[in-house]
Amino acid sequence: MANVLTTCPFCGSGCNLYLKVEGDTLTGVLPSTSHPVSRGRLCIRGWHAHEFVSHPDRLSYPLVRKNGSFERTSWDSALSLIAQRLPRGGDVGVVGSARASNEDNFALMKLARAVLGTDNLDFSARPQRIADLAALKTALGVTCATNSAPEIADADVITIVSAALVPEITMISSLVYEALNRGAKLALISPVATQLSDLAEVFLQPRPGTEPALLCALLKSIIDQGLMDSSLLDRNWDAYDQFVTGLSHFSLDNIEARTGVSPDAVARAARLCGGARKSTVLYSSGLAHHPAAASMATALANLVAITNHLGQPSMGIYPVARQNNFQGALDMGLAPGLLTGGRSLADADARAGFEQAWRCSLPQAAGKPLPDMLGSVKALYVMGADVISGAADPADARTRIEALDFMVVQELFMTPTAELADVVLPAAAYAEKDGTATCTDRRVQLLRKAVDAAGEARPDWQIIQDLAQRMGASWGYGDAAAIMAEIASLTPAYSGIAHRTLDAGWGTYWPSGNGAGERLQLKGLSLQPVDCRPAIEADAERPFVLMLDATAERWAGDATILHSDMLRRESQITAADFPAGYVEMHPDDAQESQLRQGFRVKLASAHGEAQVQLKLSPRVLPRTLAAPYHLREKLCGVFGGVADGQVEGHKVYQPVAVSVTVA
DSSP states (O other): OEEEEEEOSSSTTOOEEEEEEETTEEEEEEEOSSOTTTTTOOOHHHHTTTTGGGOTTSOOSOEEEETTEEEEOOHHHHHHHHHHHOOOGGGEEEEEOSSSOHHHHHHHHHIIIIISOOOOEEETTGGGGHHHHHHHHHHHSOSSOSSOGGGGGGOSEEEEESOOHHHHSHHHHHHHHHHHHHTOEEEEEOSBOOTTGGGOSEEEOOOTTOHHHHHHHHHHHHHHTTOSOGGGGGSOOTTHHHHHHHHTTOOTTTHHHHHSOOHHHHHHHHHHHHTOSSEEEEEOHHHHTSTTHHHHHHHHHHHHHHTTOOSBTTBEEEEOOSSTTHHHHHHTTOSTTBOGGGOBTTOHHHHHHHHHHHTSOOOSSOOOOHHHHTTTOSEEEEESOOHHHHSSSHHHHHHHHHTOSEEEEEESSOOTTGGGOSEEEEBOOGGGSOEEEEOTTSEEEEEOOOSOOSTTOBOHHHHHHHHHHHTTOOOOOOSHHHHHHHHHHHOGGGTTOOHHHHTTTTOEESSOTTSOTTSOOOOSOOOOOOOOOOOOOOOSSSOEEEEEETTSSTTTTOHHHHTSHHHHHHHTHHHHHOTTOEEEEOHHHHHHHTOOTTOEEEEEOSSOEEEEEEEEOTTBOTTEEEEEGGGHHHHHHHHTSOEEOSSTTOEEOOOEEEEEEEO
């Protein structure tokens, strides 16, 4: 039996584990005892990370659609058909994956820009994060965590906003527990309670939609209490006067009426955050899916800036990523208008480097993000992404995909998106190939091949290279390490990163040039005004405010979870109790309305209605209802459909006033 060290394929914690191999079969996993994040521990997903790799439903040979059904075909025939039918330029869109390796995503980006000549380029998880990352870029100049994950354990104060860290990114949440055991204080801000709520020194629970106003009141209280770092006043802050003027509209005198949070609680949170010696801020999907995600991320960037909690050990901000290589996919330039390392496609020097290395001209104009691709392109090339299941409006995405002239999907399993493809290509899983992944704190780590790929499946980069050669390119990568060498040569942040050096330890942080990548030294900080729009209010006819909770059951519907026997059973426990889907209601409201757990109820808004079951939970506030995000398609009519967020391409569901009656 052999044990092969690799990086866990699930969340962005970046845990390392050993795959147990007998013959050519994965039989289990073991945690790495010395990895700086996992340290001998794994969450339930990590303990079962081997199961989906050998599942009998794995795609194992190419498929082509003929007369409405799939038929097995050869690799040569499949790739020749794709090369013939894929259009060039703006008529084609290319979609990568936050689960694919850096090398796979880089090869896909190169295919899009150097071979297909299109900048219609994205990855499936990014549209959910467009708004908050754009806000961080404006305020801090970065779209990533500023510090390493292990530093969380040494913070004095940890502020968590709209995040359920324990189920989403479990081993990073263990660092929070470690800090609390050491004596750190926790400030938690969320419209729904989480596993960490009872441990918080201050738990601020605003009504849904009022979070930006609460964060502005927190900033105002920090300044009013003299907790802003005075040395910052000597800096040449952009928009400082506008920032302070914007906060003048917020007062602790009316914050309870606006948000439901008491002024005393806000003032205590301000003293906690502003008075800390070492303070750090974390947020995740609950904020990213919020209609005002840009405002909230701006407020948090302002928070760490005015308290001067940046650029030092255990002082920074973490936009936590749920997928194992979300940061890597972003780093590889899988976004319209961006090259690797987050550099602009319009940057003449950056463009010149790529054009010289690739001996081609890159597309000039920025392309469309994924939500806007659908309905505007004629063909789609999808690698490792279930575009339908991941869309804000799955029904609309399905309709738009059905209207395409041609679609190719590279996948592990027959997902809802793959079912609509014209050609399906079997891809190798993480345990069947070499490569790298960049976890949520910018640590680049190795993926190591443990077993041969299922059937005729191939690594994504090899598939892409074979296709590129059929379309006239002269690529010659011999392995994934050669691709990383090209990434490092074209991407300053990844300069010096190579498979052979990563093999010696627990990876490396970017920027890696001076070995100081654990913490980013930020330049060009800019305090920004926060846009606070009025939140929805309930009324006598519709006395409840319904929200979608993006932190609840975030792994529902994930193909790798569904094809891991233990994880599938765990993920379906709640569904067994609530087969019609559920909405959470405070027990006091249920008692007043004479409703019980499990009752089938009708939710009716001004837009439409839907039926679900009732789940009683003190996690939600009175007169507030929370439904898990994966029920968005069922509840779409109640919300009046998908709305545009504050940033172009960000699709959201606005909280809505509803009535609740027995169905």
